[in-house]
Amino acid sequence: MQHDSPTSHDMQACIHACTKCHHLCLQTALTHCLEVGGSHIEPAHFRLMMNCAELCQTSANLQLSGSAFSAQLCAVCAQVCEACAASCEQIGGMEACVQACRSCAESCRAMSGAVH
Amino acid sequence: MQHDSPTSHDMQACIHACTKCHHLCLQTALTHCLEVGGSHIEPAHFRLMMNCAELCQTSANLQLSGSAFSAQLCAVCAQVCEACAASCEQIGGMEACVQACRSCAESCRAMSGAVH
Amino acid sequence: MQHDSPTSHDMQACIHACTKCHHLCLQTALTHCLEVGGSHIEPAHFRLMMNCAELCQTSANLQLSGSAFSAQLCAVCAQVCEACAASCEQIGGMEACVQACRSCAESCRAMSGAVH
Amino acid sequence: MQHDSPTSHDMQACIHACTKCHHLCLQTALTHCLEVGGSHIEPAHFRLMMNCAELCQTSANLQLSGSAFSAQLCAVCAQVCEACAASCEQIGGMEACVQACRSCAESCRAMSGAVH
Numbered sequence: 001m002q003h004d005s006p007t008s009h010d011m012q013a014c015i016h017a018c019t020k021c022h023h024l025c026l027q028t029a030l031t032h033c034l035e036v037g038g039s040h041i042e043p044a045h046f047r048l049m050m051n052c053a054e055l056c057q058t059s060a061n062l063q064l065s066g067s068a069f070s071a072q073l074c075a076v077c078a079q080v081c082e083a084c085a086a087s088c089e090q091i092g093g094m095e096a097c098v099q100a101c102r103s104c105a106e107s108c109r110a111m112s113g114a115v116h
Numbered sequence: 117m118q119h120d121s122p123t124s125h126d127m128q129a130c131i132h133a134c135t136k137c138h139h140l141c142l143q144t145a146l147t148h149c150l151e152v153g154g155s156h157i158e159p160a161h162f163r164l165m166m167n168c169a170e171l172c173q174t175s176a177n178l179q180l181s182g183s184a185f186s187a188q189l190c191a192v193c194a195q196v197c198e199a200c201a202a203s204c205e206q207i208g209g210m211e212a213c214v215q216a217c218r219s220c221a222e223s224c225r226a227m228s229g230a231v232h
Numbered sequence: 233m234q235h236d237s238p239t240s241h242d243m244q245a246c247i248h249a250c251t252k253c254h255h256l257c258l259q260t261a262l263t264h265c266l267e268v269g270g271s272h273i274e275p276a277h278f279r280l281m282m283n284c285a286e287l288c289q290t291s292a293n294l295q296l297s298g299s300a301f302s303a304q305l306c307a308v309c310a311q312v313c314e315a316c317a318a319s320c321e322q323i324g325g326m327e328a329c330v331q332a333c334r335s336c337a338e339s340c341r342a343m344s345g346a347v348h
Numbered sequence: 349m350q351h352d353s354p355t356s357h358d359m360q361a362c363i364h365a366c367t368k369c370h371h372l373c374l375q376t377a378l379t380h381c382l383e384v385g386g387s388h389i390e391p392a393h394f395r396l397m398m399n400c401a402e403l404c405q406t407s408a409n410l411q412l413s414g415s416a417f418s419a420q421l422c423a424v425c426a427q428v429c430e431a432c433a434a435s436c437e438q439i440g441g442m443e444a445c446v447q448a449c450r451s452c453a454e455s456c457r458a459m460s461g462a463v464h
Contacts, residue, residue, distance in 0.1 A: 019367060023363070023412055027412040027414075030282060031275075031413070034275040035275055037273075041269075041273050047182060050282075051178055051183045051185060055185070055189070061170055061374060064374045064375040065167060065378040066379045068160075068164075068199075072195060080185050131255070139247070139296055143298075146394075147297070150395065153389075159383055166378060166398075180259040182262060283410055283415045286410065294399055294403075297398060308424055311417065315416075
């Protein structure tokens with residue numbers, strides 16, 4: 001960027017993890033899960049995929065904007081990502097989502113403690 | 117709606133309060149504050165207005181989608197709304213924002229305890 | 233509000249219609265449609281519900297922010313709302329969504345011509 | 349991903365360009381521009397930065413969800429990105445934003461014609 005970045009290396013990594021998780025959950029839910037059906041569109045699982053995508057998007061946006069509340073939101077985001085990873089694991093055949101959610105959860109947990 | 121609503125009366129009230137706060141903060145920041153300038157575009161204040169708008173939007177969306185994590189997000193949203201209300205109060209001449217933020221904070225605090 | 237509103241009466245009505253349509257499509261898709269299943273989770277229909285919710289949200293946000301591109305976005309939003317109304321009508325039992333989408337489409341079409 | 353991607357190589361490139369432009373405009377506006385002040389917070393410029401960020405986010409989300417209306421939204425997004433690039437160029441010292449906006453505009457224009 002053309003100026004000194006206000007975000008640390010760790011925050012940039014968390015923004016990246018949130019964005020990847022947001023994109024993968026949204027794309028997988030609205031293309032793969034809807035087409036496959038069965039347990040993939042079980043209401044609690046599908047809602048979790050959509051909620052995870054939205055929380056990750058908001059978490060990235062708050063960090064990008066230099067918000068003083070990024071840590072608090074990251075703490076919630078980490079919980080949703082963990083729940084989504086567990087739900088995807090139980091259904092099976094969703095390894096990419098499981099990995100993106102776990103990775104994002106870990107990164108958000110670190111940010112949630114670091115910025116407090 | 118054409119079906120029994122999954123959201124209680126309290127949740128509908130919270131969704132309404134979040135939407136009002138989101139709209140008022142976004143509109144005031146990007147039209148009023150930018151035009152008036154001075155303390156209205158002090159970075160910490162302006163960011164808080166934008167973050168408050170985004171959090172309120174996400175909080176409404178999670179409640180509308182029947183998310184199991186609405187309570188946790190409402191708890192964070194209540195904190196951001198309180199901070200935004202205090203910032204608007206200090207600047208002065210932003211009574212509508214102060215009131216919308218306070219009202220949303222109160223409603224989110226109630227939801228955060230109720231749904232836990 | 234504490235200042236002269238930059239938005240006309242018609243724009244406020246369009247913001248309201250977009251918000252109502254966004255909320256109803258999101259809530260109906262992620263609570264009603266997912267639970268009922270069958271034709272309600274047919275991929276093309278369900279995606280349309282989610283896309284309609286997102287476009288309406290963005291359309292409201294651009295109008296609230298006084299964007300010079302509100303008219304162009306309203307034109308796209310009107311098309312998505314019309315398609316969503318038609319899809320809901322074909323499935324049946326979704327009168328509230330049909331009405332909210334039609335009303336939003338009409339309001340967005342008016343804005344799209346008016347602001348150009 | 350664990351399934352054949354429904355998005356072409358070109359669409360993935362456009363999603364990437366939209367995400368980069370969204371992130372850079374949001375981060376630059378709410379951290380750099382607000383801190384620097386002067387012409388950087390001129391209302392029309394600042395609003396354009398925020399609108400560009402929001403449109404790019406929505407454009408990426410629609411493409412990720414396999415929306416039938418991605419092309420129409422990409423056409424609007426291309427216009428907003430071009431306007432934002434021109435505004436950033438005029439202010440000066442915002443080369444990274446100019447480049448991200450131009451690159452996103454080009455990618456969105458291609459998608460808007462390709463998917464029609």
